[in-house]
Amino acid sequence: MDIIELPVDGYEKVVRCRDKDSGLHALIAVHDTTLGPALGGMRMLPYVSEDEALTDVLRLSRGMTYKSAVADTGLGGGKSVIIGDPAIKPEALFLAMGRFVDSLGGSYITAEDMNIRIADLEVVQRETKWVTGLAREAGSSGNPSPYTAYGCLVGIEATLQEAFGSPDCEGRAILIQGIGAVGGALAEYLGARGAEVIICDINEERVEAMIREHGFRSVRDEGHEAIPCDVYAPCARGATLNDETIPKLACKVVAGCANNQLAEARHGQMLKDRGILYAPDYVINAGGIINVAVEMLPGGYDESAAMERIESIRHNLAQVFEIARTEDVPTHDAADLLAERRLEAGRAAKA
Numbered sequence: 001m002d003i004i005e006l007p008v009d010g011y012e013k014v015v016r017c018r019d020k021d022s023g024l025h026a027l028i029a030v031h032d033t034t035l036g037p038a039l040g041g042m043r044m045l046p047y048v049s050e051d052e053a054l055t056d057v058l059r060l061s062r063g064m065t066y067k068s069a070v071a072d073t074g075l076g077g078g079k080s081v082i083i084g085d086p087a088i089k090p091e092a093l094f095l096a097m098g099r100f101v102d103s104l105g106g107s108y109i110t111a112e113d114m115n116i117r118i119a120d121l122e123v124v125q126r127e128t129k130w131v132t133g134l135a136r137e138a139g140s141s142g143n144p145s146p147y148t149a150y151g152c153l154v155g156i157e158a159t160l161q162e163a164f165g166s167p168d169c170e171g172r173a174i175l176i177q178g179i180g181a182v183g184g185a186l187a188e189y190l191g192a193r194g195a196e197v198i199i200c201d202i203n204e205e206r207v208e209a210m211i212r213e214h215g216f217r218s219v220r221d222e223g224h225e226a227i228p229c230d231v232y233a234p235c236a237r238g239a240t241l242n243d244e245t246i247p248k249l250a251c252k253v254v255a256g257c258a259n260n261q262l263a264e265a266r267h268g269q270m271l272k273d274r275g276i277l278y279a280p281d282y283v284i285n286a287g288g289i290i291n292v293a294v295e296m297l298p299g300g301y302d303e304s305a306a307m308e309r310i311e312s313i314r315h316n317l318a319q320v321f322e323i324a325r326t327e328d329v330p331t332h333d334a335a336d337l338l339a340e341r342r343l344e345a346g347r348a349a350k351a
Contacts, residue, residue, distance in 0.1 A: 001096060003103055008058065012038075013107065015100075016050070022096035025084065027053055029061035030108050031077040034346040037106055038078025039132070039292065040064040041113025042097070042121075044086045057081045063259075063282060064289075066339040069346075070316055071286040073293035078108040086115035094120050098127025106130050111292055112144070132292045141295045141306070144288030149185035151287020151310045152257040156190070156231060158317040159255045159279045164230075170194030173229040175251070177201070177221070178236025179210055182257050182285075186235060187216060200224045201236070223248075231255055239263035241278075246270045255279035268330035280335035283316055 001024075006014045013030040027050075030038045040061055047053040057079050065077025082097060101110050101124065111133040112121060118135055125131040134140035141147075156174070157167035174190055175198040176183050183199075184206075191197050191214055200221045201207050207218050219227050225240070228250040234240045238260035246267060254261070254276055261281045262268055271278045287310045294306040316338070324334035 001099060003100065006054070011058065011061070013104070014054075014058070015104070017096075017100040019096040019100075022090065022092040023084070024082065024093050024096040024100070025050070026080060026082045026097060026100060027057045028080040028100065028104065028108055029057040029078060030104070031058075031061040031079075032065040032343065033076040033107060034343050034350070035069060036073070036075040037109055038064070038076040039068065039073070039109045039111065039289065039296075040077060040079035041111045042080040042082065042116050042124075043114035044082040044084055044089075044116055045114065046085050047081070047083045050083065053081050053083050065343070066336060067282040067286055067289060068293075069339040069342040070283050070320075070335060071290050071293075072312060072316070072342070073290060075109075075289075075293055075296070079113075080108070080110055089120060091123055094123035095127050098124040098131075101130055102128035104130075109296075118143075132295050141291050141301045143181075144291055145181035146185050147291035147306060147310060148257055148285055148288035149182045149189060150307065151290065151313045152182070152186050152233070152235075152255070152284055153189040153193075154287075154311055154313045155279050155284030155317055156233070156253075156255045158314040159253050159277060159284075159321075160231070162318070162321045163253050163277045171196065172231060173198060174231040174233060175200070175219070175224065175227055175229040176233045176235055177224055177240065177256070178234065178258065179206055180236065183233075183235030184210065186233065186257060188214065191216065198227065198229060225249055234258040234261050241267050241271065243267075243270075246274065246276075249274070249276060251276060253277045253279070255284055256281070257285040259285065262332060265332065268332035272330045277321075278331045279317055280320060280332045283320055283335050284313060286310075286313060286316075 001019045008014045061079040068075045109130045161167040173196045197216045225245040226248040231253040232251040233256035242263035291306045295301040324331045
């Protein structure tokens with residue numbers, strides 16, 4: 001196994017691993033451990049080059065630092081990527097990945113992410129203890145999707161409070177784009193609270209199943225952003241808030257659980273200019289990482305403690321909105337300011 005460190009300004013450690021025997025080609029980035037060890041998921045994609053994979057792991061690990069800081073998890077930010085076809089998953093590859101993770105001595109803790117399943121992580125765990133989010137039967141926190149969805153519900157309520165003066169979802173038209181594991185659970189939470197749930201997804205069978213089970217209204221995925229609603233909740237692909245879609249939005253609030261919703265940072269200013277209140281994605285979708293962070297506490301995972309901590313998303317968003325008003329900045333910039341202030345406080349405490 002050949003592991004080398006790649007010097008990257010602004011990152012504590014970036015390492016590359018090539019293992020001839022297993023075929024592993026992977027990268028781990030540890031962005032910042034000021035607040036605690038770096039937690040971040042492992043993903044597997046057929047990147048066209050190592051440079052593309054490096055760009056991805058750097059961006060994602062930095063994002064995890066900010067997400068963890070705002071969520072007050074007591075953890076830092078990291079990420080790992082495996083360069084390869086996710087349809088081909090030899091056991092030896094994940095055993096080697098476990099040794100790679102273990103070589104960092106606990107400064108990086110891995111979890112499930114794109115194209116990685118609990119079964120893959122169980123193989124990784126055979127070579128390292130620095131794995132979270134395994135099956136509940138094993139005493140771990142399990143599938144994070146319901147907790148991400150619940151956190152998004154809490155965040156929608158906080159954003160409604162800011163936009164309309166009441167957190168009540170009842171009677172509010174909420175358009176959910178993407179009804180996969182997280183978006184579907186969010187739709188159920190909102191339906192139970194009396195919201196007028198509108199759904200769309202590129203998977204028409206999934207939409208039909210939700211309509212049959214819950215009676216939700218549906219719209220076509222194409223052009224969905226122009227549908228009048230109180231809240232638009234992007235819960236699938238990223239970059240849905242862009243030059244083309246923002247002028248068409250017919251909502252007062254954007255609050256969803258998708259990652260990287262803004263195609264570019266300037267699109268946050270576009271939303272502000274249109275008078276649309278945006279709940280920054282990494283603040284509102286932090287339920288999953290909060291749930292996993294509870295697993296790291298003394299005494300192990302406790303679901304009731306996790307649900308209680310997820311409620312903090314309400315307070316965190318209120319702080320973001322207050323900073324946005326006070327500093328007259330878009331909410332995504334306000335979220336970054338909140339994260340940076342918490343990181344600075346952590347550095348000062350260590351000095």
